[in-house]
Amino acid sequence: MTEIIPERETAAAPVDKKPDVGPATGDGGLSAGDQRGSGGWWRGGAGESVRRNSALVVVLLALVVFAAYRRPDVYLDPDRAISNIMTILTQASAVGVLAIGMTFVIIGGGIDLSVGSLVGLASVWCTTVATQEFGMVGILFTAIVVGTLAGVVNGLLIAYGRMVAFIATLAMMVAARGLAAQISNKTTQVVSVSGINSLAETDILGIPLLVLVFAAVVAIAWVVLNRTTFGRRTVAVGGNLEAARLAGINVKRQTLLLYALSGLCCGIAAIILVSLSNAGASTHGEFYELDAIAAAIIGGTSLAGGRGTVVGTLLGVLVFAMITNLFILLNLQIEVQNIVKGAIIIGAVLVQQFRIGGLRKRRGVPASG
Amino acid sequence: MYATQRSSPASALPASRATVTPPPLPTTRHFDQEVPMSQDLGHLSRRGLLFGGAAIGAGTLLTACTSNEKGDDGSGDSQTVAGNSNSEPSKPVKIGFSVPAGDHGWILAVTTNGKAQAAKFSEVTFVPVESGGNDPAVQRAAVESLIQQKVDAIVFLPHEGDKLEPTALKAMEAGIPIINLDREFTNPFAYRTLIKGDNYGMGVAAGNFIAAELKKAGKTAPVIAEIGGIDFLPLTKDRSRGFKDALARNGLKVNHQVWADFTVAKGQSVTANLLQSAPKIDAIWNHDDDQGLGALAAMKQANRSEFILVGGAGSRNAMDTIKKGDTPLKATVTYSPTMASSAVAIARLVAQGRGMGDLAELQVPKTIVLASETVTKENVEAYLPLGFAS
Numbered sequence: 164m165t166e167i168i169p170e171r172e173t174a175a176a177p178v179d180k181k182p183d184v185g186p187a188t189g190d191g192g193l194s195a196g197d198q199r200g201s202g203g204w205w206r207g208g209a210g211e212s213v214r215r216n217s218a219l220v221v222v223l224l225a226l227v228v229f230a231a232y233r234r235p236d237v238y239l240d241p242d243r244a245i246s247n248i249m250t251i252l253t254q255a256s257a258v259g260v261l262a263i264g265m266t267f268v269i270i271g272g273g274i275d276l277s278v279g280s281l282v283g284l285a286s287v288w289c290t291t292v293a294t295q296e297f298g299m300v301g302i303l304f305t306a307i308v309v310g311t312l313a314g315v316v317n318g319l320l321i322a323y324g325r326m327v328a329f330i331a332t333l334a335m336m337v338a339a340r341g342l343a344a345q346i347s348n349k350t351t352q353v354v355s356v357s358g359i360n361s362l363a364e365t366d367i368l369g370i371p372l373l374v375l376v377f378a379a380v381v382a383i384a385w386v387v388l389n390r391t392t393f394g395r396r397t398v399a400v401g402g403n404l405e406a407a408r409l410a411g412i413n414v415k416r417q418t419l420l421l422y423a424l425s426g427l428c429c430g431i432a433a434i435i436l437v438s439l440s441n442a443g444a445s446t447h448g449e450f451y452e453l454d455a456i457a458a459a460i461i462g463g464t465s466l467a468g469g470r471g472t473v474v475g476t477l478l479g480v481l482v483f484a485m486i487t488n489l490f491i492l493l494n495l496q497i498e499v500q501n502i503v504k505g506a507i508i509i510g511a512v513l514v515q516q517f518r519i520g521g522l523r524k525r526r527g528v529p530a531s532g
Numbered sequence: 533m534y535a536t537q538r539s540s541p542a543s544a545l546p547a548s549r550a551t552v553t554p555p556p557l558p559t560t561r562h563f564d565q566e567v568p569m570s571q572d573l574g575h576l577s578r579r580g581l582l583f584g585g586a587a588i589g590a591g592t593l594l595t596a597c598t599s600n601e602k603g604d605d606g607s608g609d610s611q612t613v614a615g616n617s618n619s620e621p622s623k624p625v626k627i628g629f630s631v632p633a634g635d636h637g638w639i640l641a642v643t644t645n646g647k648a649q650a651a652k653f654s655e656v657t658f659v660p661v662e663s664g665g666n667d668p669a670v671q672r673a674a675v676e677s678l679i680q681q682k683v684d685a686i687v688f689l690p691h692e693g694d695k696l697e698p699t700a701l702k703a704m705e706a707g708i709p710i711i712n713l714d715r716e717f718t719n720p721f722a723y724r725t726l727i728k729g730d731n732y733g734m735g736v737a738a739g740n741f742i743a744a745e746l747k748k749a750g751k752t753a754p755v756i757a758e759i760g761g762i763d764f765l766p767l768t769k770d771r772s773r774g775f776k777d778a779l780a781r782n783g784l785k786v787n788h789q790v791w792a793d794f795t796v797a798k799g800q801s802v803t804a805n806l807l808q809s810a811p812k813i814d815a816i817w818n819h820d821d822d823q824g825l826g827a828l829a830a831m832k833q834a835n836r837s838e839f840i841l842v843g844g845a846g847s848r849n850a851m852d853t854i855k856k857g858d859t860p861l862k863a864t865v866t867y868s869p870t871m872a873s874s875a876v877a878i879a880r881l882v883a884q885g886r887g888m889g890d891l892a893e894l895q896v897p898k899t900i901v902l903a904s905e906t907v908t909k910e911n912v913e914a915y916l917p918l919g920f921a922s
Contacts, residue, residue: 351822441828491802
């Protein structure tokens with residue numbers, strides 16, 4: 164079993180970037196079927212993500228233990244512990260949904276710097292006076308459509324306009340924030356439709372609705388990435404664009420769809436933020452792109468594309484949300500919090516570098532390949 | 533309709549009557565996000581067509597959804613000074629007006645107030661300059677264009693005092709008096725008159741109010757929390773220091789401190805975490821009413837209301853909430869954008885070489901610091917017209 168794991172590693176992530184290597188194509192484009200066919204895929208897949216993110220799990224557990232040690236009143240009282248954990252999860256949900264979309268984009272070999280601004284834009288657009296007249300449905304619909312369409316624009320610019328993803332989404336980041344400020348006239352638009360804030364106040368079996376939404380997004384994303392051709396194509400396109408194209412994947416369409424997916428996530432995150440704060444504002448989602456990228460990166464998603472897991476990103480998001488909560492519990496300064504976050508990003512990436520380096524050595528693949 | 537008489541210790545303008553003009557209705561902004569549902573998706577023709585049609589339909593609906601026109605709502609009002617002995621027209625003057633671009637309702641209110649005040653005076657030509665983005669260089673260029681135009685006075689709210697001080701000095705040397713608004717130049721030669729809010733005083737006002745309320749309620753060893761703005765800004769530090777000092781005079785201290793960056797989303801987030809950290813709180817001072825919207829949402833979500841909440845700045849929304857009285861928000865301490873109205877009124881007097889109405893001096897004073905006033909349910913009616921849309 165242990166010997167099979169590295170094989171899975173390659174199947175999910177063609178480490179080889181050389182365009183002239185044939186097998187990578189097969190790995191990326193066509194292996195979805197045999198993956199399913201080979202017995203024990205579930206254990207193999209799940210084990211792989213846990214192993215890859217074991218460092219992150221350790222960090223998360225260490226944070227929980229440290230928090231429980233410093234604030235036993237919060238963590239050793241079951242009611243307060245559950246309440247606190249639900250708060251952490253709720254606070255993680257908006258950035259979390261963005262980070263999931265970001266994971267797809269980065270696995271697909273791109274980057275989306277515009278997600279924070281698109282959350283701001285969608286939140287403003289869905290809370291204007293005119294939109295609110297349509298009630299709850301109008302707000303939800305507008306947020307989703309604005310986010311997705313902006314993502315489609317990103318995708319068109321990158322896939323068909325041949326713009327570098329970094330530049331195209333940087334431009335979108337600036338423009339969307341500007342447009343959000345323009346529409347809202349730089350004011351905070353309070354929501355008067357009652358359904359929206361009740362989204363944030365609803366619990367189902369003791370779990371906040373927003374956390375369930377986040378969980379659903381994570382679950383769907385896991386299935387899409389690991390069990391569908393869309394997921395396999397994403398990995399293939401990010402792993403080796405040319406090979407994926409030669410294998411018959413419509414790489415342009417795939418790229419477009421990835422940015423549209425990220426935009427859709429922005430719409431969902433905007434709804435989460437609007438329901439939490441009961442308002443739309445052009446400042447919504449400020450710097451979320453950085454948090455989303457950071458969560459994906461420390462979760463093991465490779466900025467070079469072709470490699471990454473949903474579970475890893477989820478852990479990354481949880482680590483950051485946990486730190487934010489912990490610092491408020493300990494009444495510490497923000498500066499220290501940022502230093503710790505930065506240190507965790509560097510630490511997690513270093514650990515992964517060494518693990519992957521070791522893996523390559525074991526498998527006889529040169530680290531430079 | 534909105535005319536109200538109020539004594540105005542804040543503006544330090546004698547016997548001023550605040551008249552409120554109806555808001556300039558925002559024009560509907562249209563935005564066509566024409567997404568080229570391109571031919572590249574052509575081979576999906578029927579699906580593509582459906583998708584395209586849906587997108588165009590959605591686009592049309594969305595365009596309609598950017599409208600922010602309101603019916604009778606009073607938010608977005610501007611507040612102006614009028615009706616004292618200084619209101620007699622004198623020689624025509626041109627007044628330049630430069631404030632940085634900002635994404636906060638307060639800055640917007642400063643701009644609308646300044647403009648509305650200028651419109652009150654028939655002999656004043658108002659020359660506002662755009663400062664797109666938060667770039668000091670852009671504002672420098674804008675103010676230099678005002679110097680070129682030889683305006684008679686400039687109301688100047690610098691993005692950063694240090695970086696724009698040379699520009700202000702240049703204007704003063706060219707004989708154009710600078711009315712320094714809110715963010716102070718350190719060099720006294722850089723301005724003719726300074727009019728600013730009192731951040732330290734805001735903290736003091738909030739601290740005094742909270743101390744008095746807790747005393748009234750007979751709370752011993754109360755738990756007090758503070759939701760600040762951006763922790764490293766001097767104004768946030770001044771507010772915190774004032775709050776701490778006022779509490780200390782009453783033998784109280786701040787137990788929990790968080791920062792919400794002046795945004796509504798962050799206000800919700802840090803408050804949610806704060807409420808987890810402290811199972812029982814007696815009083816919270818939140819520096820800014822805009823982030824306070826998020827703070828109130830978080831309190832409602834956590835079902836917590838055992839404390840009193842005091843806001844800061846004095847937004848219209850906060851005042852409405854105080855008036856209704858169904859939330860923990862019991863008061864807000866002002867940092868009023870009406871200072872821009874006063875600044876324009878002062879710029880006019882300075883440019884015309886006149887003194888201020890009821891003062892004995894023949895010229896306008898050098899420094900005016902507004903008092904931070906405490907708005908509670910009892911006096912909220914008088915302040916409502918001054919509330920700005922956050």
